Amino acid sequence: MKKNTSRVQPVDALVRNARRRHFGVATLAAIFSLFALYVAWYEAHGPKVQRNDELPITQARADDASQSANGEVVPAEVAGGNLVKRGEYLARAGDCAACHTADKARPFAGGLPINTPFGTIVTPNITPDPDTGIGQWSDADFLRAMHEGIGRSGQRLYPAFPYAEYTKVTDQDVLAIRAYLNTLTPIHYSPPGNSLTFPFNQRWLMVFWNLFNFTEGRFVPDPKQSAQWNRGAYLVQGLAHCEECHTPRNFTQGLKSSSRLSGAVQAGWHAYNITSDKTSGVGNWSDDELVSYLSTGAAPGRANAAGPMAEVVADSTQYLTREDLGSIVAYLRAVPPINGGESRPRDQWGNPADDVTALRGTAIHAVNGAQLFVANCASCHSWTGQGVGASAPGAYPSLIHNSAVGASDANNLALVILRGVSRTTKQADVLMPAFGTQLSDDQVAAITNYVTRQFGNPQSTVTADQVTQLRTQQ
Ligand code: HEC
Ligand code: HEC
Ligand code: HEC
Structure with missing residues (x-):
């Protein structure tokens, strides 16, 4: 319907439209309620999760090791070592330590409180401790957590865990991270519980959050783009979860996909617009400046990482290879520019004091x-x-x-x-x-x-x- 050509509508048409709209809303509400009831029932009585797809991690490692890129069978010892190394690199790219370490003496043992608008979520222990960590998890459990946001006993995880991004990571990379986590010292430690207000303490409600804000599925390369762009997209949209901080959120706290990377506020800090816009984003930075910022936290004459980004640089991006940083930069260059209305780039202000x-x-x-x-x-x-x-x-x-x-x-x-x-x-x-x-x-x-x-x-x-x-x- 062309809105601007028919400004004045006959009264009966208006009534019909209003009724149709009411009917639509009522139907939606009914479907929504039924669905909620069903989900509640399912969570209470549904079939318990089956784990007959268990594969001991040692075996998985050996399997993985047996398939080298050129089809040769590599000794499990050697490839196993490489897998763990790769896993460590990837765990850094995903910055697992930032959220799962509250006390440097207890790396990966969780206990860090994460404030959300709905209360506080405390990160769990992901060391291989069998009782308090993930030592008893199968690879399938781990893959499901990372890809679907579902915990070991089938419970929904909160999206404070960035599974909305990690879902893009390949099985191979997720299992490499698992292999690395498995080599950590098991730490026997149970973090304190969450303090979330009703109804947000109801995990099953995340079904609805997922419905609106989550698409499960691995990264699909775009054949029209270069290999470098694709690698950058895989990292930025996936493991490196840059959007968790740099993309604004909608009222359900999901990422606003129409304004990717255009800036958002994260615990009081402004995670700036990093789209390719020349005024509002980082479109006027050189490639070298971006690489320097991500690998050292400083791009002289532009910016310094002082807040949450300083942690990202220290725990994560400084460890990325030049190649991967180059890919991230190539991808950022191609992110559609979004202008926030600023009159000048934020790094182009000011004069020295002279008096x-x-x-x-x-x-x-x-x-x-x-x-x-x-x-x-x-x-x-x-x-x-x-x-x-x-x-x-x-x-x-x-x-x-x-x-x-x-x-x-x-x-x-x-x-x-x-x-x-x-x-x-x-x-x-x-x-x-x-x-x-x-x-x-x-x-x-x-x-x-x-x-x-x-x-x-x-x-x-x-x-x-x-x-x-x-x-x-x-
Ligand atoms: C931005 C913070 C953040 C980052 C980064 C993060 N996690 Fe988590 N993770 C969480 C939170 C919060 C939870 C708990 C969610 C819940 O209780 O529903 C969690 C839960 C998990 C769980 C489920 C554990 C359990 O006992 O149910 C696993 C497994 C996990 N994370 C692995 C990882 C790995 C591997 C990485 C790095 C690739 C990572 N996480 C990075 C915040 C984070
Ligand atoms: C002892 C030396 C010292 C003092 C005193 C000091 N600063 Fe800094 N300042 C630094 C260093 C070091 C950095 C970080 C440089 C880097 O990121 O590489 C910094 C960074 C900054 C930044 C950049 C942060 C960003 O996010 O880009 C600002 C702004 C700043 N200081 C303002 C101030 C103000 C205002 C004061 C006084 C209240 C002050 N500084 C006092 C040493 C100092
Ligand atoms: C935990 C939240 C968080 C994550 C994850 C994050 N950033 Fe940031 N980023 C920030 C914040 C906050 C700032 C503002 C500077 C600061 O923290 O001192 C920032 C600043 C930046 C800047 C500098 C912009 C300027 O003009 O000062 C760049 C570039 C940047 N981030 C790129 C990235 C990239 C690329 C990723 C993913 C690899 C990423 N960020 C992941 C929070 C985050």
Whole structure:
């Protein structure tokens, strides 16, 4: 129906349309309720999951080892070792450790609370401990968890576990990860339970979440694209789950597939638009800058990874091969540009401060952002804001042409001041002290507003109340 040519509809047509719509809604509601009842019944009485497809992991490894690429039979010892190595690499690409490690002394034993709008989900133990970990899981159980989001006893897993992405990973890669996890020291530890509000503590409801937000299935290469693009797509859409943070969500917390990678807020931090848009995304970054950012956490003159992305770099992307990083970059280049309406790229703002007397002021009255900046920040970033050490590893970066300072909101800047930066990579141990305990919310807001006004996007401001809010973020 052409909407704009028939503005005025006869009254009876309107009534008919309204009725049809009501009928449609009622039918949908009825089907939905019946389905819910059925699912509830099924969860309570349905056939228990059968695990006759069990294959001991040792055997699976040997089987896998016997099929080398050129069809030769490789000794199980050698290939088994390679499988574990591959598994370790892939587990890093999937950043399993980030969520399943709460205490560095207990790697992969879970216990990390993940805050969601519906309550807190605590990550489980995925070490091979038979009682508290996944030691008794068959390969089929593991594949089903990764591909379908279903736990060992058939229960639905919450999508805080990124199975919506992991479903794209090949069986072979999933089993390599399993083989690696199997070589970890088993840790006997049961993490505390979840605290979710009703009805979200009902796992079976995830059936509905899945209905709207989840498509099970392995990655299908696009023959029209290059091998490099396909490898990048496989990593970005799958194991590396970049979209979990960078893609905005709909009201059911599913990813908005129409605005992939166009930016979202993650625990107070803005995971920026990384589409190929030249103003709002990373379309104006060079390939080398993107690779440098993903492998070290710094792209001088563009951005530094300080928040959740610093963890991604430290635990995951720094370990990826040049080839894989190149593929990720090739894929990002081809992500359709999405413009968020910014007037300038976030890394193209700011000028050095040029009048130090104005900064010194005469008397300290009330809260003065410029004076607080000189007192707390200038020793490293220089009073001009230009930093020290230019682009050397571990330099004190320039605040001019820095994405956190030029972004359209100042969240990340305020969070950097509150929490500092701590990022360990093969290249450098990067440390900026946290000011959260020394500075009040008023003072953090004042410095933030001075820094954006002087060195970045002057339209980005925060209030002391917003800083209070940011402090409470996990
Ligand atoms: C973004 C955080 C996150 C990442 C990354 C992550 N997981 Fe998890 N995982 C979770 C959460 C949360 C759960 C629990 C879900 C639930 O209770 O329903 C979970 C559950 C699981 C389970 C089910 C365990 C059980 O006892 O039911 C397995 C297996 C698992 N994850 C493996 C992995 C592997 C392998 C990786 C890396 C490839 C990984 N996870 C990466 C958050 C994560
Ligand atoms: C756990 C959430 C999370 C995941 C997963 C994640 N990112 Fe990020 N990313 C962020 C946040 C938050 C920022 C903002 C910078 C910061 O954290 O200091 C960011 C920043 C970036 C930036 C810099 C943008 C700028 O202008 O400053 C790039 C590029 C980027 N991410 C690429 C990726 C890619 C590629 C992946 C997947 C391999 C990925 N991210 C996965 C949260 C995430
Ligand atoms: C002891 C030295 C030191 C002090 C003092 C210091 N910084 Fe930093 N700052 C650093 C280092 C180191 C980094 C991280 C560089 C990197 O990522 O490679 C950093 C990074 C930053 C970033 C970039 C973060 C991002 O997400 O892009 C900003 C913005 C920043 N500092 C602002 C401040 C402000 C404002 C103050 C004062 C409240 C301050 N710094 C005080 C050393 C310092």
